[in-house]
Amino acid sequence: MRPQRPRRSPQVALSRDQITATALALADSEGVDAVTMRQVAARLGCGTMSLYRHVRTKDELFDLMADAAMGEEDRPAHPSGDWREDLGRLAHAKRAVMLRHPWLASLLAGRPVLGPNVLASTELALSAVSELGLSMDEMVRVINTLHAFVNGFVQTELEERAWRHPAGTGAEGGAEGPWQDRMLPYLQHLMDSGQYPFFTRMVNEAEPHPDTDESFAWQLRRVLDGLSAGLPG
Structure with missing residues (x-):
């Protein structure tokens, strides 16, 4: 008697949206460099070639990922x-x-x-x-x-x-990290030299860790002001 053939593992039902979502989650957790067709297939529990029925290339997958992310806008x-x-x-x-x-x-x-x-x-x-x-x-x-x-x-x-x-x-x-610790003597040397008065003022007077939301909003207003100044009339 011939030995019984091993049963094929059930095929995973795939869709382009499912592949895109899996790749997006992989990029979020491990970085975009980790996104390969093999890694995406492994997360989906299917063969790599199965993905190519839905997504032709990795570049196309990147396009789908970017567009899916922008859908959250x-x-x-x-x-x-x-x-x-x-x-x-x-x-x-x-x-x-x-x-x-x-x-x-x-x-x-x-x-x-x-x-x-x-x-x-x-x-x-x-x-x-x-x-x-x-x-x-x-x-x-x-x-x-x-x-x-x-x-x-x-x-x-x-x-x-x-x-x-x-x-x-x-x-x-x-400011309290190793990089700043290493740079502190050099920064002090620059300020003590007297050659960089505005840099010295910046170090002494400017907020060392400005709120990024406030900075973004302020700079955005200035960009819009500049665009407004160039409008006709």
């Missing part, structure tokens, strides 16, 4: 009629999503994503400035200026967060 369905209010709300919403998913900032900065959620955000932003008497090129520049500010602020914020909370230490760095 808290944005209104329609413009309010106040372009500053609308762009400000979009900026705060985008920052919140990018802080929730630290890998998203670099992913959006390095690739054009044209998924439905990203397009909905873009459509809302362009619609918000559509009555300002601007050409389409000028409207795009306004939106790109806003995105550049948000992306740059968040990337700096994330890098500072990583510096203050080094991986695996469980402790905060910052």
Whole structure:
């Protein structure tokens, strides 16, 4: 008698949304570099080749992840009629999503994503400035200026967060951390030299750990002020 064939393990039912959600969770927990088709398949309990029936490449998976994350953006369905209010709300919403998913900032900065959620955000932003008497090129520049500010602020914020909370230490760095301890004699030397009076004032007078929410809101208002100054009329 022939030996009985081993039973095949039941196939895992897959969908593109399920694959995307799994990859997004993997990026959140281990970083975007950990997202490979093999690792995603392992989390789903299926073979790697099964994923390719739904997602053709890892780049496509990254696009799906970025668009899914942007779907969490808290944005209104329609413009309010106040372009500053609308762009400000979009900026705060985008920052919140990018802080929730630290890998998203670099992913959006390095690739054009044209998924439905990203397009909905873009459509809302362009619609918000559509009555300002601007050409389409000028409207795009306004939106790109806003995105550049948000992306740059968040990337700096994330890098500072990583510096203050080094991986695996469980402790905060910052002003009381080892880096500052090593730099303190040099900083004191610079201030004592008398060559950098404004730097010395900054060290002595400026808030060493400004509230990032307040800083973001203040800088955003200045960006919107600058955009407003360039409007027709």
